[in-house]
Amino acid sequence: MKLLLKGGFVVDPVKATALQLDVLVEGGKITALAPQIEAPAAETISVDECFICPGFVDMHCHLREPGEEFKETVLTGTRAAGRGGFTAVVCMGNTKPPADNRAVIEFIKRQAGVAPVPVYPVGCATKGRKGEELAEIGDLVEAGVVALSDDGNSIMNSEVLRRVLEYSRMFDLLVISHCEDQNLSLNGVMHEGFMSTLLGFRGIPRAAEEIHVARDLLLAEMTGARLHIAHVSSAGSVQLIREAKRRGIRVTAEVTPHHLCLTDEAVQTFDTNTKVNPPLRTRHDIEALCEGLRDGTIDVIATDHAPHSVEEKDVEYNYAPFGISGLETAVPLMWEHLVARGVLEPVQLVQKMAFNPAQILGLPERVIEVGREANLTVIDPRLKLPVRVKDFVSLGKNSPFNGWELRGWSVLTVVGGKIVMRQGME
Amino acid sequence: MKFERKDILGLQDLSTEEIKLVLDTAEPMKEILAREIKKVPTLRGRSVVTLFYEPSTRTRTSFELAAKYLSADTASISVATSSVQKGESLRDTAKTIEVMGADTIIIRHSVSGAPHFLARMVNARVINAGDGAHEHPTQALLDMFTIREKKGRLAGLKVAILGDITHSRVARSNIWGLTKMGAEVRVVGPPTLMPPFIQDLGVKAFYRCEEGLENVDVINVLRVQLERQQKGLFPSIREYTRLFGLDETKLRYAKPDVLVLHPGPVNRGIEISPEIQDGPHSAINEQVTNGVAVRMALLYLLMSGGEVHEIAS
Numbered sequence: 001m002k003l004l005l006k007g008g009f010v011v012d013p014v015k016a017t018a019l020q021l022d023v024l025v026e027g028g029k030i031t032a033l034a035p036q037i038e039a040p041a042a043e044t045i046s047v048d049e050c051f052i053c054p055g056f057v058d059m060h061c062h063l064r065e066p067g068e069e070f071k072e073t074v075l076t077g078t079r080a081a082g083r084g085g086f087t088a089v090v091c092m093g094n095t096k097p098p099a100d101n102r103a104v105i106e107f108i109k110r111q112a113g114v115a116p117v118p119v120y121p122v123g124c125a126t127k128g129r130k131g132e133e134l135a136e137i138g139d140l141v142e143a144g145v146v147a148l149s150d151d152g153n154s155i156m157n158s159e160v161l162r163r164v165l166e167y168s169r170m171f172d173l174l175v176i177s178h179c180e181d182q183n184l185s186l187n188g189v190m191h192e193g194f195m196s197t198l199l200g201f202r203g204i205p206r207a208a209e210e211i212h213v214a215r216d217l218l219l220a221e222m223t224g225a226r227l228h229i230a231h232v233s234s235a236g237s238v239q240l241i242r243e244a245k246r247r248g249i250r251v252t253a254e255v256t257p258h259h260l261c262l263t264d265e266a267v268q269t270f271d272t273n274t275k276v277n278p279p280l281r282t283r284h285d286i287e288a289l290c291e292g293l294r295d296g297t298i299d300v301i302a303t304d305h306a307p308h309s310v311e312e313k314d315v316e317y318n319y320a321p322f323g324i325s326g327l328e329t330a331v332p333l334m335w336e337h338l339v340a341r342g343v344l345e346p347v348q349l350v351q352k353m354a355f356n357p358a359q360i361l362g363l364p365e366r367v368i369e370v371g372r373e374a375n376l377t378v379i380d381p382r383l384k385l386p387v388r389v390k391d392f393v394s395l396g397k398n399s400p401f402n403g404w405e406l407r408g409w410s411v412l413t414v415v416g417g418k419i420v421m422r423q424g425m426e
Numbered sequence: 427m428k429f430e431r432k433d434i435l436g437l438q439d440l441s442t443e444e445i446k447l448v449l450d451t452a453e454p455m456k457e458i459l460a461r462e463i464k465k466v467p468t469l470r471g472r473s474v475v476t477l478f479y480e481p482s483t484r485t486r487t488s489f490e491l492a493a494k495y496l497s498a499d500t501a502s503i504s505v506a507t508s509s510v511q512k513g514e515s516l517r518d519t520a521k522t523i524e525v526m527g528a529d530t531i532i533i534r535h536s537v538s539g540a541p542h543f544l545a546r547m548v549n550a551r552v553i554n555a556g557d558g559a560h561e562h563p564t565q566a567l568l569d570m571f572t573i574r575e576k577k578g579r580l581a582g583l584k585v586a587i588l589g590d591i592t593h594s595r596v597a598r599s600n601i602w603g604l605t606k607m608g609a610e611v612r613v614v615g616p617p618t619l620m621p622p623f624i625q626d627l628g629v630k631a632f633y634r635c636e637e638g639l640e641n642v643d644v645i646n647v648l649r650v651q652l653e654r655q656q657k658g659l660f661p662s663i664r665e666y667t668r669l670f671g672l673d674e675t676k677l678r679y680a681k682p683d684v685l686v687l688h689p690g691p692v693n694r695g696i697e698i699s700p701e702i703q704d705g706p707h708s709a710i711n712e713q714v715t716n717g718v719a720v721r722m723a724l725l726y727l728l729m730s731g732g733e734v735h736e737i738a739s
Contacts, residue, residue: 164534194623197621198438199560201538311515316516317538318537318538319537
């Protein structure tokens with residue numbers, strides 16, 4: 001099958017350019033790249049004024065399989081990824097049972113065999129995600145994990161985290177850290193600040209995150225391991241990571257779209273879709289996160305896609321689980337809030353959502369060059385549509401963005417030369 | 427003036443005029459309470475259901491009597507004896523009550539926002555009888571009614587709220603109501619029981635009684651929630667009583683004619699000494715009576731079709 005994309009701006013995250021070029025795809029690879037390509041036998045798609053980007057990679061999502069298939073499955077989650085413009089996803093290991101052994105990883109990979117988008121599993125760092133004993137990390141590596149994480153839980157015992165980091169060095173494996181001092185955050189449901197005082201909710205202070213960011217950075221420095229800080233939410237964390245990078249610590253970091261678009265004021269509605277961990281913070285934190293993205297302190301935008309059933313979220317605020325279904329809104333949210341507002345250039349967005357996550361995880365490099373596998377995300381900056389959760393293909397309809405009018409939706413997702421989503425046809 | 431709200435969820439969004447209307451309406455209601463036959467036919471044929479997810483004697487009884495005095499039919503559901511124990515969700519419980527024909531649902535719940543969640547789900551009117559540490563609007567209204575009755579006004583008074591501010595819905599509703607009505611509000615308590623940015627609600631915060639109670643017209647003493655004590659928020663009941671328990675010594679910091687309130691139930695001898703609780707400054711028992719009057723006023727305003735007309739005599 002031949003595919004010709006005509007008239008778009010091809011984004012190159014390495015050269016930091018966006019040039020008007022046609023792209024020809026044949027046999028799953030990019031075979032030509034030129035200002036004007038004629039290929040009468042190819043299916044030709046006009047992408048005038050659209051940005052043709054290297055395929056986006058979501059390095060932090062929850063596919064809920066095995067164990068909670070009523071929330072999401074590998075198949076529904078990857079369909080949601082494709083619809084949202086992602087060409088690969090990295091799924092966390094807090095499944096039931098947890099992905100702390102070869103059997104679960106192999107099961108996920110088998111389920112991913114029919115998925116429209118490749119799935120790269122993360123293995124648990126400790127047995128049962130309890131933070132007590134190392135998981136069989138060597139076995140997990142052989143089974144194909146791309147990183148280690150007890151995401152959803154912080155490894156509270158510093159000695160255990162030290163050993164995880166040391167042991168991971170044997171494989172030069174990335175350790176993804178969920179930073180939360182669970183003594184400080186205990187029973188908290190939102191950011192601790194004026195809004196939590198006003199609403200009478202137990203708050204989660206910034207320090208709950210920042211104490212563990214600081215600790216994890218020190219341990220990464222001590223062990224020389226590769227550390228990635230997940231879902232950074234506070235200004236203080238950004239500053240700690242910035243200083244650590246200056247000191248040469250091998251650290252990378254990510255932020256989620258919801259932490260960039262919403263503040264704790266959203267909780268005033270008592271909409272349980274605003275309940276996330278770490279919690280939505282303040283305008284001051286959003287500004288620091290944006291600055292972190294601009295200056296390179298924060299490398300990646302990842303969804304932390306956390307689908308839940310309607311029944312679980314349609315309850316009193318305290319009883320609802322944490323999380324937002326994020327795969328299908330990430331691209332237009334980031335276009336509308338970062339690119340359209342001048343926080344990031346389109347090429348920087350591609351670095352944060354495609355090139356950097358692939359590079360950090362050691363996945364095939366996300367660039368559009370002749371000979372490369374054709375993984376592409378096409379964004380139409382003019383396309384303005386409302387978010388409609390009822391149209392989500394994810395089983396998780398838990399989004400606080402329902403009804404938001406957003407520009408910059410992905411209109412075409414190509415994985416290995418195959419179209420997995422085309423606006424209006426998915 | 428028309429009272430056009432569907433629900434009473436908190437004092438944060440109630441206007442000064444609406445608060446004044448409730449307090450004014452409570453006055454003739456209190457007269458009804460003083461009669462030998464305490465019943466008027468105003469809400470005959472209407473139904474009120476109390477749905478309490480937390481134990482409560484006084485608030486629920488107060489609402490039920492208020493409804494009965496206005497001739498409404500009442501039913502009460504408490505979680506301990508309801509199908510909630512079988513795992514029924516608030517959504518399903520609410521829908522069940524509504525299809526049984528309830529006109530008004532009065533809810534108490536340990537989670538902030540539960541009444542708002544309920545109000546979105548049902549067409550029935552919803553009154554918040556206390557949600558988590560968020561709001562307790564009827565308690566604040568009865569506190570204000572009592573203060574106005576005793577002091578003749580609210581504007582310009584200095585009111586201290588003493589105790590566990592962090593976990594108190596009474597404190598928050600009082601702050602909204604009193605500041606809107608022109609009173610100066612202070613909160614007094616240990617820093618571990620004082621939530622962040624409380625000053626941004628328009629109050630002054632004090633960590634010492636000597637300063638916080640100085641020259642105040644009213645002291646509203648909050649209940650010490652003994653279960654919190656185990657969470658290490660203060661070292662011991664003994665120390666709390668020594669530093670923040672309202673006794674004769676601390677009362678002297680206030681104005682000589684200071685009015686002492688307490689939402690009850692009182693932990694005798696802990697947050698307030700028995701001499702003050704039963705003494706001449708205390709209006710704690712009158713608060714309970716006024717609570718019925720204020721709740722009658724609210725039910726009347728909400729359920730009489732929005733028109734405020736002469737209350738049946």
